[in-house]
Amino acid sequence: MAxxxxxxxxxxxxxxAKATEFYSALFGWQIAELPGFxxxxxxxxxxxxxxxxxxxxxxxxxxxxxxxxxxxIDATVAQATATGAEVLMxxxxxxxxxxxxxxxxxxxxxxxxxxxxxxxxxx
Numbered sequence: 001m002a003x004x005x006x007x008x009x010x011x012x013x014x015x016x017a018k019a020t021e022f023y024s025a026l027f028g029w030q031i032a033e034l035p036g037f038x039x040x041x042x043x044x045x046x047x048x049x050x051x052x053x054x055x056x057x058x059x060x061x062x063x064x065x066x067x068x069x070x071x072x073i074d075a076t077v078a079q080a081t082a083t084g085a086e087v088l089m090x091x092x093x094x095x096x097x098x099x100x101x102x103x104x105x106x107x108x109x110x111x112x113x114x115x116x117x118x119x120x121x122x123x
Contacts, residue, residue: 007051008067009064009066023054037053040053042054060088069114070114085103087103100115
């Protein structure tokens, strides 16, 4: 993924089991809980490119939220706030090599930011 690519979409749901059945049947999405992410089943579209999670509604998840890959969350947040955005959730770790944050654009739309190390150096 490159800077600016949409990497993940959270869909807030009230009933995880019902939502899993619905989206699997409707779109053919593969949906499963991964170790370390219990209670947050992740989905993968048939193209194997698009994906996201079924987030329990509430706790900041009230509308679908797209996450955008960035080269640096720190730099992106600085640029965003300088141009009218608000930080809704500061940079937080997902794993040892990935982080996320949430900003609101000047119109109040929630946008997730994702920074992660995806390339490995085998030399």
